[in-house]
Amino acid sequence: MSALDETARPLPANDPGVPRKRGRALPPMLRHPAVLAGLAVLLLVGLAALAAPWLWTGDPILLRPRLRLRPPSEAAWLGTDAFGRDVWSRVVYGARVSLAIGFAVSAVSVLVGLTIGLVAGYVRWLDAVVMRIMDGVMAIPSILLAIAMVTLSGAGIGTVIVAIAIPEVPRVARLVRGVVLSVRTEPYVEAAIGAGTRLPKLLVRHVLPNTIAPLIVQGTYVAASAILTEAILSFLGAGIPTEVPSWGNIMAEGRQAFQIAPWVILFPGLCVAATVLAVNVIGDGLRDALDPRTARGVGVR
Amino acid sequence: MGRFILGRLAATLPVMGVVAVIVFLLLRLAPGDPAAILAGDAATPEQIAAIRARLGLDQPMLEQFATWIWRLVHGDLGTSIISNQPVGRLILDRIEPTLALATSTILFAVLVAVPLGVLAAWRHGTWVDRAVMGLSVAGFSVPVFVLGYLLIFGFSMQLRWLPVQGYVSIADGLWPFLSRLILPTLTLSVIYIALIARTTRSSVLEVLGEDYIRTARAKGVTEARVLRRHALRNAAIPVISVIGLGIALLISGVVVTESVFNLPGLGRLTVDAVLARDYPVIQGVILLFSALYVLVNLSIDLSYLLFDPRIRY
């Protein structure tokens, strides 16, 4: 469930298909304080994930049933959950899993979608078939598809990643295909085809540069929504194995104790919100920086 | 144009065919056995095998698929394995709360989000814009169920203004109906509002940059009139299309919202059916949702004809 679908629509045919220079787009974006803050949050979470064992954490899966649902204290900074596990340790280690899921889902869906989109855009006879399949996948509600895939094929991080990624693939594929179709008709591309440029070279030279910007933006939104979707799957009982600490898992397990032990759900909740917010803000910043249309809008007033 | 509509309608058929194949394969290739569920805790393997045979689950997969499609074409969605009720009836029983929730969410979201988005675009770069955009990004960042719990905790448990859960048909009174729909609608519409507000903002911004707006402004047309006559009308298309795309998002949200607020709708029916491996019900509901999605998007495509005189098919 890509939240921000507006960027996923195939670009209209009149879109300027001229390749943009990538390097120039980033610096102005960095001047935006919100984007800077987003990058800082993401960096912090990423560092915490990498350094998890050295951040005064214990074993995130060690059960101490006798110490269950203890409020935050010196011994357990963020309290303990219903199994007496240390919430701080779980939240810090959870950053690893949640970030990995966000990254992996966006990488998988972008790569698969890119491939499908390129193939569909270039190989005419495959186009109709592939795109009908993509339409079909898109028509199935993504959460239901994901629940069905996870419950039916067994809960594991890999399954969850694939289950969240698959519904995102058609959107990426459509986006890429749209770019391919519009680029094809550009005079310089037709000229290149006429000059006998081979397909791989054509793709790398002319199509990829045009897709990279929107794909990066799309990728950030996919990553953000994947972190949320993972939480929802856990909530519905179709998430990753419960021992593995992920923010979604911690919240899903802690929701039962929401009113008597709010700390269990509060801290991972804040982490999810902050991280997803950060990724979305960065995505917005990228889009504004990479999309000349909104940039023109800025100049109006 | 009639031919165009017919053509588009026909084009939805292969899509639905693809959905049918995907759903069927997904269910049958996966482990889990409705017969074992039916047989219960103390069942022996022989009892389970007997039930499997009675349900036709021991038939070759292609044959099961053909049987299902054959019945489907004849308007028969099949019978629930678990409760023995026709799937069509189960869906009819459950469709009202889902429709009510989806409709109220779309209405509420559009009523709130479009003005917000226009406001943000109009006051582009000011604190109003930043506030609207900030809130809308925040709307994407909270898990739906956490939001639902918070609203219940605040409005039902602390303030005691609204009921916690349940659904009452509109036939049984307007207030009982509405009062139980308010919190789920709020919960579900947050993400939708965020989505529509952002799209509205960016498309209005885009339109405001067009030459004819500059011309209008230069001719001395008032700002309000510029917004109403030109910007809104031309910004409508992306907004409408995002509403259509958002249907998928809405259906996903419905599943969670229905279980938090105990609404007896289609979302819960599906989750229950997945958990019980009630194949005919899962197939029926997913097919229905997909058809809905396809039809909504089809009618949105058609509505472009109304909103954009430049589009001619």
Next chain:
Amino acid sequence: MGKVVGKSVGSGWPATLGLLAALAGTAPALAQGKPVTIRAVMHSGLRITDPIITTAYIARNHGYMIYDTLFATDAAFKVQPQMVQDYSVSDDTLTYSFTLREGLKFHDGAPVKSEDCIASIQRWGKRDGMGQKLMEYTASLDVVDDRTFKLVLKRPYGLVLASLGKPSANVPFIMPKRIAETPADRNVPEEIGSGPFKFVKGEFQPGLKVVYEKNADYVPRKEAPSWLAGAKTVKVDRVEWINITDYQTAVNALINGEIDYVEQPPHDFLPILKGASGINLVNFNTLGMSGMLRMNWLNPPFDNAKVRQAVLLAVNQQDYLDAQIGDPDYMVPCLALFICKTPNATEAGAPKPDLAKAKQLLKEGGYDGKPVVIMQPTDLAISASLGPVTAQALRKIGMTVDLQAMDWQTLVGRRAKQDPVSQGGWNIFHTFWVNADLLNPVNNVGVNGRGKAGGWFGWAEDAEIEALRNAYALETDPAKQVDIARQTQERAYTIGMYFPTGQFTQPAAASAKLSGILEAPAPVFWNVEKK
């Protein structure tokens, strides 16, 4: 009145009006008020309405609403006549003769006859474990007249009345003959019994809502109610079972007065419910429930008795209870397989945690370090917490564990597989039982030793324990039965049939408007009043 009720199907106004009209016809005093309705959230949604084809507790509870039983167990574990007026046993203990009470009627108006009872017992005897055993020893079941029938045994059998008065799943409920003739693996086509409530078919939404109305024709016994025996007097007009899957929501709805009763609020909510005004916690099932750790005897490493024993020595009951229940008020540490504070209770043969010995046994058993698959049902709160505790205990003695999260129904499907782990099989799962189902070697499926031929999931196979169970079934002297039960338990622990993860009680939460909730091993709604 029958006609009016017959019309009141469907939901919304027509149904309410129909019901009001119906009430106006029978109970003028109630005519001006709304029907008195109890709204209850049960532990699960009712989907399968046949309490004979499934052992699901929700179907059993449904059975107690609409059906009646020939015999019933009272609070002193004595079997008392319920539909039966008189019964006699011949001197050779081979012939039982039963006479039904007068005035018993099914909900379709037909009188309850001997042939209905015989057909119902026969159908139940095809499904239920104790029923199968009873049928094995039965020579014939014959109609004497409309209200009298005879059961003739092939040999003396000690559990005839205990079987017919069995309190928990599957209960031999009595249905009309035409319905009891439904094949024993198919859901009954109609929900018609002779019990204190009637099933309102038009308002039934599988998995969501079940509606019962008072059976005005029901004639309760004269004796005071005790457990499942005695008078079943209905004191409300309607009972609605609503399924709310999210307990947070259910508990909030109860506190907010939208519902009247929650059967199994998770223990973590009890402090909130205790603190809320207008809510009572009612411990109706004082006998309680028990968790069970079950190993699969077909797959390594648990095909080896030494490894199974190592597990029994590695686990600690208190850890399970702490993780699962938390509040000492509701946990009952107890290693008696046939339940503490009941006739067969004993701690004979129970293991004491001993990690050193466990490690040694594991080595002797030749455990090769392959991961052990534990299935964890994450959607069933009460069983979900057991898996991680076992995982930790096994890791402590050096086993490798693969704790796999799944939903309960996946678990149910997968535990039926006898295949190796690599082909979708399993090693360990946990479940829980109402203690009434564990009281003796015959009805406790955990000590069934028949292996792949009729054994329970895990397929424990042991000839010695089967001999003991048969001896228990045939023994008519209660004192000797207790001794056989002790031997069964010792043997079960020795060969590692299962580990009891502890007993606990599960109070229901009820609005203070409800009174007269009975103690029983199943939630029953007769005798309950609503102000």
